[in-house]
Amino acid sequence: MSESGTAQRIDVFKTYKLYVGGKFPRSESGRVYEVTDSKGQWLANAPLGTRKDARDAVLAARAAVKGWSGTTAYNRGQVLYRVAEMLQGRREQFAAEVAAAEGVGARKAAALVDAAIDRWIWYAGWTDKVAQVAGGANPVAGPFFNLSTPEPTGVVGVLAPRAGTGFSLLGLVSVIAPAIATGNTVVVAAAEQAPLPALSLGEVLATSDVPGGVVNLLSGRTADLAPTLASHQDVNALDLAGAIDPDGPGAAAALEASAADTLKRVVRPAADPSAEDWTAAPGTGRLLSFLETKTVWHPMGI
Amino acid sequence: MAKTKKTETGTGTGTEQPVRKGSLFEYAPAPESPAAAGEIATGYGHFIGGEFVDSSGSEALKTVNPATEQVLAEFAQGTGEDVDRAVAAARKAFADWSALPGSERAKYLFRIARIIQERSRELAVLESIDNGKPIRETRDVDLPLVAAHFFYYAGWADKLDFAGYGPNPRPLGVAAQVIPWNFPLLMLAWKVAPALATGNTVVLKPAETTPLTALRFAEICRQAGLPKGVVNIVTGDGRTGAALTAHPDVNKVAFTGSTPVGRAIAKQLAGTRKKLSLELGGKAANIVFDDAPLDQAVEGIVNGIFFNQGHVCCAGSRLLVQESVQDELLDALKRRMGTLRVGDPLDKNTDVGAINSAEQLARITELAAAGEQEGAERWAPECELPGAGYWFRPTLFTGVSQAHRIAREEIFGPVLSVLTFRTPAEAVEKANNTPYGLSAGIWTEKGSRILWMANRLRAGVVWANTFNKFDPTSPFGGYKESGYGREGGRHGLEAYLDV
Numbered sequence: 072m073s074e075s076g077t078a079q080r081i082d083v084f085k086t087y088k089l090y091v092g093g094k095f096p097r098s099e100s101g102r103v104y105e106v107t108d109s110k111g112q113w114l115a116n117a118p119l120g121t122r123k124d125a126r127d128a129v130l131a132a133r134a135a136v137k138g139w140s141g142t143t144a145y146n147r148g149q150v151l152y153r154v155a156e157m158l159q160g161r162r163e164q165f166a167a168e169v170a171a172a173e174g175v176g177a178r179k180a181a182a183l184v185d186a187a188i189d190r191w192i193w194y195a196g197w198t199d200k201v202a203q204v205a206g207g208a209n210p211v212a213g214p215f216f217n218l219s220t221p222e223p224t225g226v227v228g229v230l231a232p233r234a235g236t237g238f239s240l241l242g243l244v245s246v247i248a249p250a251i252a253t254g255n256t257v258v259v260a261a262a263e264q265a266p267l268p269a270l271s272l273g274e275v276l277a278t279s280d281v282p283g284g285v286v287n288l289l290s291g292r293t294a295d296l297a298p299t300l301a302s303h304q305d306v307n308a309l310d311l312a313g314a315i316d317p318d319g320p321g322a323a324a325a326l327e328a329s330a331a332d333t334l335k336r337v338v339r340p341a342a343d344p345s346a347e348d349w350t351a352a353p354g355t356g357r358l359l360s361f362l363e364t365k366t367v368w369h370p371m372g373i
Numbered sequence: 374m375a376k377t378k379k380t381e382t383g384t385g386t387g388t389e390q391p392v393r394k395g396s397l398f399e400y401a402p403a404p405e406s407p408a409a410a411g412e413i414a415t416g417y418g419h420f421i422g423g424e425f426v427d428s429s430g431s432e433a434l435k436t437v438n439p440a441t442e443q444v445l446a447e448f449a450q451g452t453g454e455d456v457d458r459a460v461a462a463a464r465k466a467f468a469d470w471s472a473l474p475g476s477e478r479a480k481y482l483f484r485i486a487r488i489i490q491e492r493s494r495e496l497a498v499l500e501s502i503d504n505g506k507p508i509r510e511t512r513d514v515d516l517p518l519v520a521a522h523f524f525y526y527a528g529w530a531d532k533l534d535f536a537g538y539g540p541n542p543r544p545l546g547v548a549a550q551v552i553p554w555n556f557p558l559l560m561l562a563w564k565v566a567p568a569l570a571t572g573n574t575v576v577l578k579p580a581e582t583t584p585l586t587a588l589r590f591a592e593i594c595r596q597a598g599l600p601k602g603v604v605n606i607v608t609g610d611g612r613t614g615a616a617l618t619a620h621p622d623v624n625k626v627a628f629t630g631s632t633p634v635g636r637a638i639a640k641q642l643a644g645t646r647k648k649l650s651l652e653l654g655g656k657a658a659n660i661v662f663d664d665a666p667l668d669q670a671v672e673g674i675v676n677g678i679f680f681n682q683g684h685v686c687c688a689g690s691r692l693l694v695q696e697s698v699q700d701e702l703l704d705a706l707k708r709r710m711g712t713l714r715v716g717d718p719l720d721k722n723t724d725v726g727a728i729n730s731a732e733q734l735a736r737i738t739e740l741a742a743a744g745e746q747e748g749a750e751r752w753a754p755e756c757e758l759p760g761a762g763y764w765f766r767p768t769l770f771t772g773v774s775q776a777h778r779i780a781r782e783e784i785f786g787p788v789l790s791v792l793t794f795r796t797p798a799e800a801v802e803k804a805n806n807t808p809y810g811l812s813a814g815i816w817t818e819k820g821s822r823i824l825w826m827a828n829r830l831r832a833g834v835v836w837a838n839t840f841n842k843f844d845p846t847s848p849f850g851g852y853k854e855s856g857y858g859r860e861g862g863r864h865g866l867e868a869y870l871d872v
Contacts, residue, residue, distance in 0.1 A: 211842070327643035334857065364848050368836045370839050
């Protein structure tokens with residue numbers, strides 16, 4: 072096909088990097104690990120994120136809480152919508168990555184990417200509605216103005232989904248977007264065997280007005296990253312969507328027990344994670360899981 | 374209160390004490406009759422499957438009147454077998470109870486609310502005798518709120534489709550509920566009312582120092598004709614509680630108590646599918662700005678820390694006062710503390726009753742001593758304390774730094790630590806400098822400052838120009854290590870629904 076005849080063009084491979092604090096560091100370990108497609112073919116080397124990388128990411132996430140939670144809900148909604156816009160522009164790239172990660176056909180992969188774009192938009196619309204749905208005035212028996220308002224919990228540690236239909240990108244978006252829609256910041260341990268859509272999502276976020284540190288994406292061994300997030304004193308909540316190993320340091324029960332030390336809010340993995348359908352309507356469960364209800368009392372009188 | 378002993382004089386500031394004895398405002402005793410508590414049996418078993426039953430074990434505990442140290446009754450130390458029986462009874466009852474139309478479940482809850490109102494004097498006196506808190510509080514605060522919680526949640530039972538958790542939200546099943554000794558009946562109401570309204574059945578374990586009103590509540594369930602097994606009460610200490618929360622056939626665990634125990638329960642439940650809500654400790658900051666109405670603020674501070682002898686998880690135990698009004702405020706506060714009446718809980722004039730147990734008194738004593746050792750200045754009004762029983766004078770510490778134990782640890786007694794600040798930002802910083810996050814208070818005339826502060830305080834309940842207000846319609850619960858989940862209001866339903 073080539074005009075010039077014989078020489079085939081050599082593809083430019085991509086160096087995948089972590090996304091932490093709005094920057095793209097290589098791992099502190101200086102090491103990578105092999106990522107293969109569902110048939111075992113080499114796709115790329117992913118950075119081998121370490122416990123130190125996880126702690127750095129928590130620092131970045133904590134630093135971003137004040138600014139992000141202080142942003143108006145209207146503004147947060149526009150930022151989330153902007154993510155959808157940026158993702159739309161890279162639809163083909165993500166379709167290829169999802170197809171490789173999940174072993175699905177091109178058409179199915181494209182549909183999953185479309186669903187991920189739509190999910191950002193769905194959560195973009197939630198930012199300025201959740202306080203009205205989850206909060207409200209309480210008619211106490213006395214001369215008081217009494218109002219309950221939902222507020223973000225703070226830093227949420229997320230184990231990205233590792234199974235189920237659409238886990239690699241749609242599932243990932245389904246756990247990140249609800250947490251940040253309400254003003255939390257997140258540190259995400261990407262699916263160990265399929266981290267490439269997550270690492271590419273970092274490039275989308277970096278170009279979509281999401282302040283640095285609001286979303287931090289790590290690849291590496293779940294056994295290193297997950298216990299670090301679960302035990303970290305400065306992580307307020309834990310989404311265990313991807314904690315599906317039956318035992319070992321990445322197992323849900325061990326992580327939940329570790330999270331109990333700091334009384335983190337924990338979202339447990341589905342009873343059967345491999346049967347989870349991330350294309351299904353998400354509901355408000357995750358949106359409300361990373362909120363605190365603050366109730367303010369004030370006397371009324373003249 | 375036959376004999377009295379003189380306690381040591383307050384140390385510290387050397388401020389002149391107002392002399393109470395023989396003053397214009399001395400009141401004659403106004404004792405409530407202990408007989409109004411009704412008959413207290415010498416021994417109690419459990420309430421399982423609608424019947425009062427003996428424990429399978431032989432171990433019995435004693436509950437004492439903390440104001441007299443007299444043994445009130447023996448009650449059973451619940452065994453694993455007892456817990457099994459209670460959970461089985463609750464499981465058996467669950468099918469019918471959850472299938473009952475909400476409108477019918479509501480009627481049972483309304484009945485319970487009414488009977489509580491009818492028997493409120495009896496319950497208030499019994500609560501005061503068993504717990505040591507003043508009759509003024511059980512009569513005017515605890516019991517009205519207990520009835521109000523049953524009324525409030527009764528009305529939810531047939532409206533769950535409209536609660537915002539989607540159509541047809543389902544109950545969880547059997548709820549294991551473990552409650553503390555500071556508000557025995559109120560904590561029971563906070564747990565039992567929403568659980569029953571949403572169609573769950575319960576096994577409740579009251580605290581081992583205050584089991585009597587829960588057992589009296591069992592009688593009320595019988596009077597209300599509540600189906601057998603819907604409410605089960607198993608008594609005992611922490612061992613019984615651990616057996617209950619660990620039971621494989623419970624679907625929901627609700628706990629109110631200390632943060633260490635809450636943490637242990639969270640660990641115990643890790644890896645299970647049991648839903649958990651925790652209402653744990655606190656170290657609330659009560660923040661007074663220089664423009665605050667000081668007299669009202671003083672009342673709020675006193676109510677914040679000396680209400681229920683300070684046995685309140687949301688007690689305002691850290692007073693943060695703006696430096697410019699510190700002296701004025703502390704003078705007024707000491708004057709007010711000098712008028713607090715400490716003594717017989719059954720005297721209607723009593724403001725501060727007995728410490729709930731010898732163990733708790735020892736803990737308060739130890740922490741107060743640590744305050745002195747670490748260099749804070751201790752002050753307490755001179756007052757006579759009864760000779761028998763467990764008592765602790767309302768106590769104030771000034772010169773407290775953030776590193777002091779009395780500024781960090783939950784004392785759960787009538788001990789107030791005073792810190793100062795200069796700017797609102799510093800107040801926020803200090804208020805949030807704790808692993809707890811249950812409540813906070815703000816005193817200022819400036820509305821915009823209240824809202825600015827309230828936004829920044831990491832606490833579940835923020836009282837502005839008031840303190841320690843509770844209402845069944847108002848969600849209550851903590852941030853951070855004060856636990857998770859909310860009790861009260863529409864939010865309180867979520868803990869008992871499969872959402």
